[in-house]
Amino acid sequence: MDRLLVVDDDPLIHTLLQNTFTRPKYALTSVVSAEEGLESFRAESPDAVLLDVRLPDMSGLEAIERFTEIDATVPIIVITANGESDSAIEAMKLGAYDYLVKPLDLKHVGQLISSALNMRHLMAVTVSLGENPVDDQQQGEALIGNSATMREVYKSIGRVAPRAVTVLLRGESGTGKELVARAIYQHSQRAHRPFMAINCAAIPENLLESELFGHEKGAFTSADRLRIGKFEQCNGGTLFLDEVGDMPLPLQSKILRVLQEQRFQRVGGNETIATDVRIIAATHRDLERLVAEETFRADLYYRLNVVSIVLPPLRDRIEDLGPLVDHLVRRFGRELDSEVTKIAPDVLEMLANYPWPGNIRELQSALKQAIIQASGSILMVDHLPETIREPDEDHRSSTRDRRQRDDDELHWSQFLAENLEQGTTSLYADSIEHLERFLIRRVLEHTGGHQSHASEILGITRSSLRNKIRNLGIQIDQVVRAGEECDDVISSMAAD
Ligand SMILES: Nc1ncnc2c1ncn2[C@@H]1O[C@H](COP(=O)(O)OP(=O)(O)OP(=O)(O)O)[C@@H](O)[C@H]1O
Numbered sequence: 325m326d327r328l329l330v331v332d333d334d335p336l337i338h339t340l341l342q343n344t345f346t347r348p349k350y351a352l353t354s355v356v357s358a359e360e361g362l363e364s365f366r367a368e369s370p371d372a373v374l375l376d377v378r379l380p381d382m383s384g385l386e387a388i389e390r391f392t393e394i395d396a397t398v399p400i401i402v403i404t405a406n407g408e409s410d411s412a413i414e415a416m417k418l419g420a421y422d423y424l425v426k427p428l429d430l431k432h433v434g435q436l437i438s439s440a441l442n443m444r445h446l447m448a449v450t451v452s453l454g455e456n457p458v459d460d461q462q463q464g465e466a467l468i469g470n471s472a473t474m475r476e477v478y479k480s481i482g483r484v485a486p487r488a489v490t491v492l493l494r495g496e497s498g499t500g501k502e503l504v505a506r507a508i509y510q511h512s513q514r515a516h517r518p519f520m521a522i523n524c525a526a527i528p529e530n531l532l533e534s535e536l537f538g539h540e541k542g543a544f545t546s547a548d549r550l551r552i553g554k555f556e557q558c559n560g561g562t563l564f565l566d567e568v569g570d571m572p573l574p575l576q577s578k579i580l581r582v583l584q585e586q587r588f589q590r591v592g593g594n595e596t597i598a599t600d601v602r603i604i605a606a607t608h609r610d611l612e613r614l615v616a617e618e619t620f621r622a623d624l625y626y627r628l629n630v631v632s633i634v635l636p637p638l639r640d641r642i643e644d645l646g647p648l649v650d651h652l653v654r655r656f657g658r659e660l661d662s663e664v665t666k667i668a669p670d671v672l673e674m675l676a677n678y679p680w681p682g683n684i685r686e687l688q689s690a691l692k693q694a695i696i697q698a699s700g701s702i703l704m705v706d707h708l709p710e711t712i713r714e715p716d717e718d719h720r721s722s723t724r725d726r727r728q729r730d731d732d733e734l735h736w737s738q739f740l741a742e743n744l745e746q747g748t749t750s751l752y753a754d755s756i757e758h759l760e761r762f763l764i765r766r767v768l769e770h771t772g773g774h775q776s777h778a779s780e781i782l783g784i785t786r787s788s789l790r791n792k793i794r795n796l797g798i799q800i801d802q803v804v805r806a807g808e809e810c811d812d813v814i815s816s817m818a819a820d
Pocket residue numbers: 465466467468469495496497498499500501502503504566607608648684685688
């Protein structure tokens with residue numbers, strides 16, 4: 325149940341909202357003054373606040389400051405009268421989540437409350453690491469998995485979270501990048517400030533710029549009022565830029581400037597605005613390739629890639645499948661009110677043979693479908709979706725294809741053709757270097773960037789691996805640095 329606090333001296337607003345946001349989904353508390361609102365805020369820790377800017381005992385702006393002093397992670401939606409857009413903007417500069425104009429449009433109110441609650445959920449629901457929760461009723465979310473690569477991920481989270489550095493999360497879709505971003509935020513010194521997320525691939529280019537940086541009134545045809553963007557609103561907090569590889573080039577320059585100078589201008593504005601936002605970026609894209617194709621700025625890539633964490637695909641940490649399945653079956657069993665409590669042994673075997681291109685998100689969906697199909701307490705192979713039981717040729721050959729793709733990464737034919745064409749006299753040495761770069765990148769990917777583990781697999785010393793990484797100009801080594809080496813990098817970044 326989500327707890328909403330409404331602070332407004334207008335009884336009609338209370339009646340309207342009380343009739344709309346009802347139990348069991350919402351618990352709504354209504355008060356008529358700022359002081360009462362503050363008291364209830366302290367006592368009941370609501371998930372979102374609707375706050376009138378005109379209150380009898382305190383200005384709306386002062387009230388926002390007082391609320392955020394108590395807890396800046398609770399979204400505040402400001403209610404204004406028509407013609408009070410200036411106070412609404414000031415409120416947003418102070419960190420209000422958004423604003424509504426009276427008379428209230430209930431559909432809009434509902435949308436705004438739902439997105440504010442989503443944001444609150446990202447901040448407030450704790451992400452624990454490497455847990456295999458036995459307590460079915462436990463609140464919060466967990467990054468499940470104790471494989472070596474996931475343990476490296478947890479260590480990296482612990483190392484980067486408290487430092488004032490930008491972090492790049494890499495990994496296929498559904499591998500848990502958003503969960504990791506939240507874990508970093510929750511373990512950071514900014515945990516008591518806002519966390520906001522924006523999916524750069526989901527918003528059209530022109531809107532994305534406004535969403536991030538805001539716009540001045542009249543900046544473009546539909547800009548009928550000034551808008552505060554996420555960089556201004558999230559001041560002091562953490563901004564999660566999901567799918568950063570999909571960000572259009574012009575915006576990449578603006579992001580680079582914020583990263584370098586912590587300054588930006590609203591769209592259509594001249595004023596330079598200072599902000600203090602920690603960025604956590606994520607992508608499933610091959611940024612190196614995008615840089616080579618000139619669709620991603622190399623300078624932004626270097627700036628983002630200093631500290632990065634690679635989330636391994638599920639098929640490369642199949643030892644985590646058992647605990648994940650246990651966790652998800654318990655969770656969905658509970659949510660779907662199902663009797664299923666166990667899984668037949670051949671189910672796990674079948675799941676382990678599937679390549680999971682959609683990773684954990686796909687596993688969740690497959691298990692949910694299976695639980696819906698199941699009638700007794702045991703989940704059987706027949707309950708699994710057909711795509712898992714009888715993967716088509718694409719999926720069956722996925723492992724083979726993956727190997728093939730990796731081999732393709734070497735681009736042997738192209739590499740040889742180009743070199744022969746150029747009349748090279750160092751083909752042997754160049755080919756070995758080409759192969760070495762591929763090999764080391766591949767192994768580092770496998771170990772989640774862990775160099776000691778990679779040197780063990782390669783059968784070379786750690787210092788030899790380090791030299792090769794340096795000489796070959798491999799960036800992937802920044803994935804997760806082992807031990808004190810990582811700390812050195814992070815400390816120097818922190819000082820940056
Ligand atoms: N290690 C994990 N343990 C438990 N659940 C996980 C784990 N990793 C991911 N999940 C769950 O899988 C789903 C997808 O995770 P998430 O959204 O973090 O992935 P993502 O890498 O950000 O995906 P995308 O690139 O598509 O945005 C979420 O519901 C998340 O809670």
